[in-house]
Amino acid sequence: MPSPDKRTPTPVERMIVAASHLVEDHAVLMVGTQWPIIVSLLARATHAPGAVICYEGGIVLQDMPGRIPLFTADPVVQSCAAFLGESLDTLGMVLHGGRCRMALLSAASVDRFGNINTTCIGPYVSPTLRFGGSGGACDFGSLSPRTVIVMEHDRRRFPERVDFITTPGYLDGGGERYRAGLRPRTGPYAVVTTLGLFRFNEAGEMILSGFHEGTDVEEIRGQVQWDLKVADDVGPLPSPTPLELDTLRRLDPERMYLEYKRLLEGKEISL
Amino acid sequence: MTVRNKVMTLPEAVDRFVRDGDTLHLGGFIQQQPFAAAHEILRQGKKELVLSICAGMILADQFIGAGAVSHLITTFCWNPLPATAHAFVRAVTRGIPRPIELEEYSILTLNLAYFAGAMDLPYVASKTVMGSGFDSENSPDGAKNRLRFEISPFTGERVCLVPPIRHDVGIIQVQRADPFGNAQSWGMLGESRYGMLSCERIVVCAEEIVDPDVISRDPNRTMIPGFRVDAVVEVPWGAHPSPVAGYYDMDWLYFAHYERRTRDQEGFREFMDKWVYGVPDREAYLGLMSRTRLEALRPDPRDADPVPYGTFSRHFEEARDA
Numbered sequence: 001m002p003s004p005d006k007r008t009p010t011p012v013e014r015m016i017v018a019a020s021h022l023v024e025d026h027a028v029l030m031v032g033t034q035w036p037i038i039v040s041l042l043a044r045a046t047h048a049p050g051a052v053i054c055y056e057g058g059i060v061l062q063d064m065p066g067r068i069p070l071f072t073a074d075p076v077v078q079s080c081a082a083f084l085g086e087s088l089d090t091l092g093m094v095l096h097g098g099r100c101r102m103a104l105l106s107a108a109s110v111d112r113f114g115n116i117n118t119t120c121i122g123p124y125v126s127p128t129l130r131f132g133g134s135g136g137a138c139d140f141g142s143l144s145p146r147t148v149i150v151m152e153h154d155r156r157r158f159p160e161r162v163d164f165i166t167t168p169g170y171l172d173g174g175g176e177r178y179r180a181g182l183r184p185r186t187g188p189y190a191v192v193t194t195l196g197l198f199r200f201n202e203a204g205e206m207i208l209s210g211f212h213e214g215t216d217v218e219e220i221r222g223q224v225q226w227d228l229k230v231a232d233d234v235g236p237l238p239s240p241t242p243l244e245l246d247t248l249r250r251l252d253p254e255r256m257y258l259e260y261k262r263l264l265e266g267k268e269i270s271l
Numbered sequence: 272m273t274v275r276n277k278v279m280t281l282p283e284a285v286d287r288f289v290r291d292g293d294t295l296h297l298g299g300f301i302q303q304q305p306f307a308a309a310h311e312i313l314r315q316g317k318k319e320l321v322l323s324i325c326a327g328m329i330l331a332d333q334f335i336g337a338g339a340v341s342h343l344i345t346t347f348c349w350n351p352l353p354a355t356a357h358a359f360v361r362a363v364t365r366g367i368p369r370p371i372e373l374e375e376y377s378i379l380t381l382n383l384a385y386f387a388g389a390m391d392l393p394y395v396a397s398k399t400v401m402g403s404g405f406d407s408e409n410s411p412d413g414a415k416n417r418l419r420f421e422i423s424p425f426t427g428e429r430v431c432l433v434p435p436i437r438h439d440v441g442i443i444q445v446q447r448a449d450p451f452g453n454a455q456s457w458g459m460l461g462e463s464r465y466g467m468l469s470c471e472r473i474v475v476c477a478e479e480i481v482d483p484d485v486i487s488r489d490p491n492r493t494m495i496p497g498f499r500v501d502a503v504v505e506v507p508w509g510a511h512p513s514p515v516a517g518y519y520d521m522d523w524l525y526f527a528h529y530e531r532r533t534r535d536q537e538g539f540r541e542f543m544d545k546w547v548y549g550v551p552d553r554e555a556y557l558g559l560m561s562r563t564r565l566e567a568l569r570p571d572p573r574d575a576d577p578v579p580y581g582t583f584s585r586h587f588e589e590a591r592d593a
Contacts, residue, residue, distance in 0.1 A: 034353065056378055057300050057459040071351045073301035073326075075514045075521060078458045079573060086460045087300065087325075088386065091379040096399065119375075119404060120363075124413055130360045132349030133327075134405070138377035142399040165410065168402040180402030180409055181420070181429030263352055264527045271528055271560045 009240045011194035012152065012258060013248060014212045016042060017240040019104070019150045019192040026050040027101040028094065030140050033071045035150035036104030038248075038257045041068070045247050054094050056136035058085040068252050070262050091136055095143045102189070103144035105137055105167065109157040110149055112226050113204050114169025114188030116141060117162035124164055134166050141167035142182055146189035153193035158224035170204025177204065195220050197237055205229060210237040276450045277503045278480060281552070284502035285311045288472045289440050294321040296470050298443030299513065300461020301326045301351070302521075305444045307509035307553045308476050313337050314548060323438055325381050325462040328513070329529050332356040333547070335371060336539045342372040344436065346381050352523075354530045358539055367536055375414040377405060380433050382462045384417075387435035388469030396423065396430045406431070441470030444510040445494065446517060447485065448477040452500025455492040458516025464494050474502045476509045478518050488580070506553055508565070520568040 009017070016039050023029065023043035031040045031053050040053050045064065053061040055072040062082035069077050078084055094100050107116040108131050118137060120127035141147050147169075151157065169188045170177045178184055188206075191198040196211040207229045208220055213236060221228045240248070249258070256262040279287075289295065289312055297305055309330055312320075322340045324331050327348030334340045335348075336358025348359040361367040376384065383395045400406055401420065404413035408420050419432040443463060448454040454475045456463060467473060473495060480503060486493060512522035512529075533539040550556045557565065 033351075055459075057302075057461045059459055070521075070523065071301075071353075073351075073459060073461075073521075075302070075458075075516060075570070078516050079570075084457070084459055086464060087378055087382045087462055088465070091382065096379065096397065119414070124404065124415075127364055130363045132353075132356070133345070133347035133375060134377045135326075135347040136378040138403050138405060139379040139399045142377075142401065142403065164413065165402070165404045168400075171402050171409075177402055180406065181398070181431070182401050183398055262523070263354070264524070267527075269524050269528045269531070271525060271564070 007242065007245070009245055010258065011212065013240060013245060015150065015152070015192055015194045016248060017244050018197055018212070018237050019148060020046065022148050022190055022192070023048045023051055023102065026052070028052040028054065028099055030054050030056070030090065030095050030100050030103040030144060031072065032056070032103070032105040032137060032140060033135070034106035035257070036106060037069050037072060038252060039104055039150055041251055042244070042248050045251060046244055054090045054100070056087055056091055058087050058089045059083065060090070068256055070256060087136070091139050095139060100144055102146040102148060103140035104148050104150060105140055107149050107151050107167070109159060109162055110151065110191055111158070111162045111169070112160050112206055113171060113173045114149070114191070114200055114206055115162050115165045115171065116149060116167035116169065117164050119164040119166045121163050137167045141169065141188070143186060145186055147187065148189055149191045151191070151193055153195040153223055155223045155225065160226040170200065173204040195223060199231065201229070207231050208234055210235060212237055213239055277452050277500060278450045279502050279504060281308060281311045281476070281504045281506060282315070284474045284504050285315055288474055288501055289317050291317055292319045293439040294323060296438040296441035296466055297322065297324045297330060298441055298463050298467050299510065300459065300463060301328060302459060302461070302514045302516065303444045303456065303463065303510050304328065304330045304513040305442045305476050305509060306330060306511060306513065307444070307506045307556070308442045308474060308504070309334065310547045310556070313339060323436060325378060325466065327356065327359065329356060329526065332358045332533070333543065335359050335362045336368065336533065336536070337543060338368040340371055342374065344374040344376070344381070346376050346378045350526055350530050352526055352530060357530070357533045361536060372415070374416050375405065376416055376418070380405070380418060380431070382465065383433040384436040385462055385465040385469045387433060388437040389465045392435055394432045394434055396432055398430060400431055401429060436469060438470040440472040440474065441467045442474045442476065443467055444476045444478070444506070444515065446477065446515060447479045447481045448475045448503050449481055449483040449486045449497065450503060451483065452495070452497035452503050453483070453486045453493050454495040454500065455486060455489070456494040457492055460494070467495050468499065473500045474504065475500050476504045476506045478507055478509065478515060480505045508557055509553060511557070517570065520570065522568060
């Protein structure tokens with residue numbers, strides 16, 4: 001991994017910055033754990049100082065946290081909150097109540113129609129691999145007008161159809177989502193990865209909309225498991241500006257996200 | 272008012288109020304999870320439990336790996352590093368040490384189920400999870416749960432009906448409680464209030480037992496009124512390694528240690544033999560760690576300003592002529 005003082009952004013830094021560009025100033029955000037935490041804080045620290053950050057445990061943030069939260073229940077967030085309540089406050093009255101503009105989620109895998117799987121590989125009752133499960137993700141994706149999915153790109157994580165729909169996208173496309181009963185004008189808005197930016201067409205199918213410096217359309221088409229459609233106006237994504245990169249690195253000086261230091265890999269642990 | 276002093280030891284509270292086969296709710300959304308009480312339940316060998324816990328985390332993982340759970344109601348089970356909750360995965364994929372039935376929800380639907388349970392509502396209708404793997408009509412091979420899907424008589428649209436979930440017994444770790452059980456909690460509350468209030472019997476573990484006057488000077492902070500509570504236990508650090516607002520941080524290193532040591536069933540057993548079965552109580556558990564390191568988990572002080580509640584001793588006085 002490049003050292004933090006290099007001016008060249010890493011793929012993860014490009015992903016975070018590109019995702020932050022999707023956050024509008026003053027938008028009310030439901031922020032999931034992992035990448036959405038740092039994406040939303042970067043947006044707050046740059047072009048969207050008025051963005052309202054809500055977490056599923058019942059938190060509405062006020063000030064920038066004194067250390068980067070390692071997950072959305074990191075105790076640091078209650079030292080900088082405007083509101084500390086219950087899950088029924090944020091998931092219920094903000095999200096279900098229709099007061100949220102955008103939800104940000106990480107995902108284990110996502111398919112052609114933006115359905116997310118964070119539950120299992122193989123049949124639900126006898127899975128070959130099992131992940132953590134929904135948490136609030138299913139509610140985010142069910143109810144948010146716009147859902148943005150942020151994840152590192154790996155071909156295995158982009159199947160044509162996920163084994164289990166933890167979080168509904170456009171299901172099988174073509175209005176299936178709304179026939180299932182989910183509200184109109186909700187659903188996946190974009191997927192941002194370490195390779196590029198994807199949006200969704202009228203039918204609810206994921207299309208390639210932009211690519212990061214160092215990659216191209218053909219490489220990305222080879223990195224999903226279906227015949228990926230490409231937007232007419234596909235093009236390179238803007239590179240992070242020096243100010244954005246600097247702000248991002250100051251948000252995470254210990255490289256908890258930027259280099260996975262929070263996993264403590266290779267470190268001796270003495271309790 | 273005559274009120275009963277409910278203070279007792281943790282072994283006594285668990286022995287009296289947790290029974291084999293109970294539907295057991297462990298409160299605390301990531302924070303304030305009652306690890307000390309949970310370990311005592313395991314030490315007393317309670318079995319065939321239906322465990323209901325909104326944030327499964329490593330607390331559910333320990334119950335599952337210990338074989339104490341036959342059925343798990345939850346919304347997720349993982350180690351927040353993020354990493355796998357290994358015992359949970361062993362049970363679900365390979366039936367080790369025993370198979371468990373899963374009853375999975377999203378956080379909003381489980382919160383609504385606890386809300387409905389606390390009020391004994393027949394159900395609550397919502398617009399979430401439809402079309403997902405939690406929607407049994409759309410995904411017959413999907414997650415097993417008790418959600419139902421119907422057409423709303425009011426709007427004619429498809430809605431998700433959430434059943435009430437009620438529990439035999441519930442336990443949570445709070446900041447403070449008085450001897451009668453009035454339990455005060457602050458910080459991020461998650462599902463705590465309705466989860467606990469949907470329980471028939473309630474055990475409150477507190478960082479501190481305080482004078483009833485402390486409670487009545489700030490009654491807005493009371494999460495569980497004392498008349499609902501059966502037992503009060505003072506257990507400092509009782510939620511470790513999960514955090515308690517104002518008292519201690521999440522012990523990230525402990526979560527990483529747990530992840531490494533429990534990757535196979537033998538490692539899991541060794542872990543539990545050391546940290547749960549090999550210690551008689553919380554004091555001994557804490558003694559397994561560096562006190563300096565634990566004290567470093569304490570936050571820097573930062574207090575709320577007192578708020579005026581005021582008091583009154585008379586009714587109105589008629590206006591007097593000047």
